[in-house]
Amino acid sequence: MPHNKIPSTGRYVNSGSGPTIQPIDIGHPHYVGLVDADTAFWSLVRRDSLSDVLRDSALLTSYMRKRESFRKEMHRLRFGLKPSAVYFNITERCNLNCRYCYIPGDMRRNGKHMSEDKVIEALRTLKQYFNKTIDRKLVPKIIFHGAEPLLNKKALFTAIEKFGKDFTFGVQTNTVLLDAETVAFLKSKKVSIGISLDGPTAGIVNKTRASWSGEGVFEHVMKAMELLRSYDAWSVICTVTTENMRSLPGFVNFLHKNEVPTCLLNVVRCTLPSARKIKPDDAVVARHFIDALETSYKLYKESGRKLVVGNFANILISILAPTARRLMCDISPCGGGRSFFALAPSGDIFPCSEFIGLKHFKGGNIFKDSVKDILKSGPFKLVTERKVEDIEPCRRCAIRHFCGSPCPAEAYEMNGGMNKTGSFCGFYEEQARYALRLIADNKHTAFLWDGWDRGTKEIFNVI
Amino acid sequence: MENSKKSNKGETKINKSDIIASRKTCSADGTGLSHYVLMDKKTK
Numbered sequence: 001m002p003h004n005k006i007p008s009t010g011r012y013v014n015s016g017s018g019p020t021i022q023p024i025d026i027g028h029p030h031y032v033g034l035v036d037a038d039t040a041f042w043s044l045v046r047r048d049s050l051s052d053v054l055r056d057s058a059l060l061t062s063y064m065r066k067r068e069s070f071r072k073e074m075h076r077l078r079f080g081l082k083p084s085a086v087y088f089n090i091t092e093r094c095n096l097n098c099r100y101c102y103i104p105g106d107m108r109r110n111g112k113h114m115s116e117d118k119v120i121e122a123l124r125t126l127k128q129y130f131n132k133t134i135d136r137k138l139v140p141k142i143i144f145h146g147a148e149p150l151l152n153k154k155a156l157f158t159a160i161e162k163f164g165k166d167f168t169f170g171v172q173t174n175t176v177l178l179d180a181e182t183v184a185f186l187k188s189k190k191v192s193i194g195i196s197l198d199g200p201t202a203g204i205v206n207k208t209r210a211s212w213s214g215e216g217v218f219e220h221v222m223k224a225m226e227l228l229r230s231y232d233a234w235s236v237i238c239t240v241t242t243e244n245m246r247s248l249p250g251f252v253n254f255l256h257k258n259e260v261p262t263c264l265l266n267v268v269r270c271t272l273p274s275a276r277k278i279k280p281d282d283a284v285v286a287r288h289f290i291d292a293l294e295t296s297y298k299l300y301k302e303s304g305r306k307l308v309v310g311n312f313a314n315i316l317i318s319i320l321a322p323t324a325r326r327l328m329c330d331i332s333p334c335g336g337g338r339s340f341f342a343l344a345p346s347g348d349i350f351p352c353s354e355f356i357g358l359k360h361f362k363g364g365n366i367f368k369d370s371v372k373d374i375l376k377s378g379p380f381k382l383v384t385e386r387k388v389e390d391i392e393p394c395r396r397c398a399i400r401h402f403c404g405s406p407c408p409a410e411a412y413e414m415n416g417g418m419n420k421t422g423s424f425c426g427f428y429e430e431q432a433r434y435a436l437r438l439i440a441d442n443k444h445t446a447f448l449w450d451g452w453d454r455g456t457k458e459i460f461n462v463i
Numbered sequence: 464m465e466n467s468k469k470s471n472k473g474e475t476k477i478n479k480s481d482i483i484a485s486r487k488t489c490s491a492d493g494t495g496l497s498h499y500v501l502m503d504k505k506t507k
Contacts, residue, residue: 043483323490
């Protein structure tokens with residue numbers, strides 16, 4: 001009679017049904033990494049103890065007791081989440097023509113606003129959907145995003161007034177229309193505010209971020225930063241390209257001096273061809289990025305005040321507490337279409353804003369179709385079913401669950417398919433190695449928000 | 464330097480200082496994209 005029992009005790013590492021533990025050089029003088037990629041288990045072992053640890057150590061015995069629970073935890077995180085956030089574009093238009101924008105230029109220049117009535121109708125539908133699907137203790141999130149949401153300010157204000165108890169709101173803006181009155185309103189409603197800025201000087205910023213007539217935005221951003229100083233729910237988002245990567249350490253100095261609590265230094269998404277012209281080389285951008293992180297560490301040690309680089313903090317957290325991560329690009333499947341989705345001004349719904357402009361990724365329309373059906377649509381499945389196990393070389397990469405091979409839009413549009421990597425494999429490798437070096441040197445908490453682990457429980461510890 | 468010896472259970476016992484490994488867990492509610500507003504949990 002056939003049976004499925006695997007004839008292996010699972011006792012040995014890297015054979016039979018034992019764990020696949022990959023050693024990785026993290027560039028540390030004393031420690032080497034050991035990773036079971038499937039469960040995102042990691043440990044750092046002194047180089048001269050490596051063979052003893054792999055033989056039959058207490059570390060691996062302890063891990064084997066936890067292995068199944070770690071595997072289940074990763075499975076829940078990767079396949080068990082329900083959407084709890086929507087990126088809501090209330091206008092197609094933008095008053096800027098940034099070189100790397102993933103929204104087509106014609107749409108940004110000549111597009112339409114969503115009417116106030118339609119914004120309200122859409123939020124009512126989303127409220128009903130979330131009431132049925134997510135835990136009552138969780139408040140769903142709506143992030144007004146661009147194009148430039150403040151171009152449709154009246155609808156935005158009405159929405160926040162009307163649905164303040166139903167959603168947590170955020171606004172991402174280029175700051176051109178972010179005046180004192182707008183800031184006062186958003187602060188009074190405790191709305192998170194993200195502003196876009198790519199460098200510490202007008203000369204750098206205006207190379208990539210300018211109006212249709214070529215006027216730069218640096219002065220607008222400086223005024224906005226002054227208005228936001230002392231507010232605790234704002235951040236600066238920088239898109240890293242060939243044009244500004246060398247200035248990243250100086251930029252971190254600038255942001256810290258201006259008391260910015262959090263920034264994101266996101267390498268440019270290469271979904272559309274225009275962005276690929278300013279795509280940096282992986283190794284070069286990694287060097288400047290890590291220099292910037294080192295600068296943030298030095299500033300913290302000197303001043304006692306942190307400037308958290310949020311996208312890197314997220315990678316650290318993906319190692320230390322996988323389920324506590326806040327950003328969902330760096331995991332596979334990514335958050336697109338499964339923990340959030342994007343709503344365009346026409347009512348069309350896409351797995352992520354990155355796909356707005358790519359009509360074949362439209363899952364349906366909020367005014368015509370049910371959200372439930374849209375989430376199960378073919379275009380959504382293309383994204384939600386993309387996983388590192390199906391991608392070469394990710395399926396044998398030790399850091400595949402610290403990276404996630406982002407982004408599916410890039411993989412599809414730039415590299416030829418969902419089973420391809422995203423644009424910046426090498427950059428993620430360097431970030432994961434740096435994160436593990438910081439843990440080895442016990443410096444990592446300096447790079448994380450205070451209280452980052454509030455609400456977490458320790459389930460493994462060998463230090 | 465001798466770093467390890469056999470324990471009573473036959474496992475290779477490594478000096479604790481030779482190993483760093485930890486993991487924390489919580490209920491997962493990750494929602495954010497890398498190029499959007501970072502939703503700070505203390506906002507609400």
